[in-house]
Amino acid sequence: MSVTIRLYDSRTQSTDDFVPLVEGRVGLYVCGPTVQSSPHIGHLRSALVYDLWRRWFTYRGLDVTLVRNVTDIDDKILDLAGETNEEWWARAYRYELEFSAGYRALGILPPTYEPRATASVTEMQAIVQTLIERGHAYPAPDDSGDVYFDTRSWPEYGALTHQRLDDMASATDADPRGKRDPRDFALWKGTKEGEPASASWASPWGPGRPGWHIECSAMSKRYLGAEFDIHGGGLDLRFPHHENELAQSTAAGDAFARHWLHNGLVNVEGQKMSKSLGNSIFASEFLALARPIVVRYFLGAAHYRSTIDYHDGALDEAEAALDRIEAFVSRASRRLAETRFAGVGSRDVPESFAEAMDDDLNVPQALAVLHDTVRRGNAALDDDDLDTAAREWQHTLAMVTVLGIDPFAPEWRDGADGAAQAALGTLVDKLLEARQSAREAKDFSNADRIRADLAAAGITIEDTSTGPHWSLES
Numbered sequence: 001m002s003v004t005i006r007l008y009d010s011r012t013q014s015t016d017d018f019v020p021l022v023e024g025r026v027g028l029y030v031c032g033p034t035v036q037s038s039p040h041i042g043h044l045r046s047a048l049v050y051d052l053w054r055r056w057f058t059y060r061g062l063d064v065t066l067v068r069n070v071t072d073i074d075d076k077i078l079d080l081a082g083e084t085n086e087e088w089w090a091r092a093y094r095y096e097l098e099f100s101a102g103y104r105a106l107g108i109l110p111p112t113y114e115p116r117a118t119a120s121v122t123e124m125q126a127i128v129q130t131l132i133e134r135g136h137a138y139p140a141p142d143d144s145g146d147v148y149f150d151t152r153s154w155p156e157y158g159a160l161t162h163q164r165l166d167d168m169a170s171a172t173d174a175d176p177r178g179k180r181d182p183r184d185f186a187l188w189k190g191t192k193e194g195e196p197a198s199a200s201w202a203s204p205w206g207p208g209r210p211g212w213h214i215e216c217s218a219m220s221k222r223y224l225g226a227e228f229d230i231h232g233g234g235l236d237l238r239f240p241h242h243e244n245e246l247a248q249s250t251a252a253g254d255a256f257a258r259h260w261l262h263n264g265l266v267n268v269e270g271q272k273m274s275k276s277l278g279n280s281i282f283a284s285e286f287l288a289l290a291r292p293i294v295v296r297y298f299l300g301a302a303h304y305r306s307t308i309d310y311h312d313g314a315l316d317e318a319e320a321a322l323d324r325i326e327a328f329v330s331r332a333s334r335r336l337a338e339t340r341f342a343g344v345g346s347r348d349v350p351e352s353f354a355e356a357m358d359d360d361l362n363v364p365q366a367l368a369v370l371h372d373t374v375r376r377g378n379a380a381l382d383d384d385d386l387d388t389a390a391r392e393w394q395h396t397l398a399m400v401t402v403l404g405i406d407p408f409a410p411e412w413r414d415g416a417d418g419a420a421q422a423a424l425g426t427l428v429d430k431l432l433e434a435r436q437s438a439r440e441a442k443d444f445s446n447a448d449r450i451r452a453d454l455a456a457a458g459i460t461i462e463d464t465s466t467g468p469h470w471s472l473e474s
Contacts (some may be wrong), residue, residue, distance in 0.1 A: 140178025145190020145206030
């Protein structure tokens with residue numbers, strides 16, 4: 001059966017059928033972090049969005065090559081490294097590790113390739129030279145070593161964001177004195193006084209370093225080719241970054257990305273995160289507020305193109321929703337173990353779930369299907385309808401695997417949380433043994449006291465035909 005995945009293309013501003021450039025394969029380039037400072041929750045949300053796209057493409061049988069770059073050199077990295085009196089590359093690597101730790105904590109799969117910008121300078125220079133030869137770029141006349149993209153030479157400039165050149169803001173990424181037009185942007189930046197020699201590469205236009213936009217054009221081409229399926233990134237990157245990428249790559253003769261995806265941003269208490277408001281939440285702080293799987297559920301539950309608003313109680317809501325899933329999976333696995341129903345059903349997602357995910361990755365609708373399945377599964381267990389319960393259990397396992405929120409997957413049981421869970425389990429099991437001994441001795445007051453103590457600690461006891469089982473209350 002043929003499968004049609006539809007996605008909202010930011011360039012065409014329409015929802016289109018996705019047809020891979022190469023049958024059975026997907027090339028996906030995602031703008032990764034500029035490693036100048038610690039990641040915030042917006043960075044986590046963006047990486048998670050494309051992790052979900054990748055997982056769904058893979059589930060649908062496509063071979064995905066995901067490239068997520070690391071911008072390890074730019075003006076801010078140099079400036080901030082100077083303020084802290086450290087090597088710019090040391091600062092970049094230190095924050096790159098923080099980003100990687102945040103991605104790992106959320107169960108985000110490693111990209112197929114994760115190139116650093118500084119490893120592709122030769123490829124960047126080749127594109128710049130091509131643009132000069134084609135009449136779409138020019139060196140600054142003041143011998144500064146700067147090279148600019150000539151925006152007026154390219155009639156398609158503005159195609160991604162549907163803007164007219166004369167309505168655009170001036171580019172602020174380089175000294176404007178050598179520009180023909182204020183909107184021209186830097187492809188190459190000549191070394192300036194006071195900049196470290198280690199941040200400079202030889203070039204036909206003099207020693208310097210690449211501009212920000214040319215980096216992604218070079219890396220996407222190097223790892224995915226001159227034409228590839230999808231370019232993704234945060235909504236805040238549409239202009240000028242993605243607009244400039246598109247212009248310089250197509251002006252150089254490359255077809256570039258066939259589709260553009262942009263994820264929404266994260267607000268805090270109804271306001272956009274910003275340093276001036278002092279409301280930015282760093283990834284490490286956010287991950288300390290709840291279990292990482294709960295953070296993943298919260299950041300992934302909204303439609304990827306929508307804005308998420310974090311507010312007090314939001315993680316509690318995510319925890320409660322996830323606990324309902326976890327409780328059913330645990331209950332069903334216990335009840336069905338060693339019965340003839342344990343192997344009933346197939347571990348495939350329900351058709352309604354697939355339809356939602358095929359429709360521009362509609363995770364909110366997919367989660368509605370997941371929770372409906374959990375409710376039906378619990379009702380079947382209540383009615384001792386083990387055949388139905390087994391089928392809903394298998395569907396649930398398939399859906400949480402695709403979404404990366406299987407609470408019993410190894411990645412969520414490792415580390416301190418896993419150790420704490422194991423320690424709690426040992427203590428509760430000892431109390432359950434004491435309760436069982438009291439019941440056998442007809443000491444019901446003591447047995448009831450143990451149950452009440454556990455309930456006061458938020459632990460629910462379920463007496464079944466195979467013995468008592470416990471779970472944390474949601």
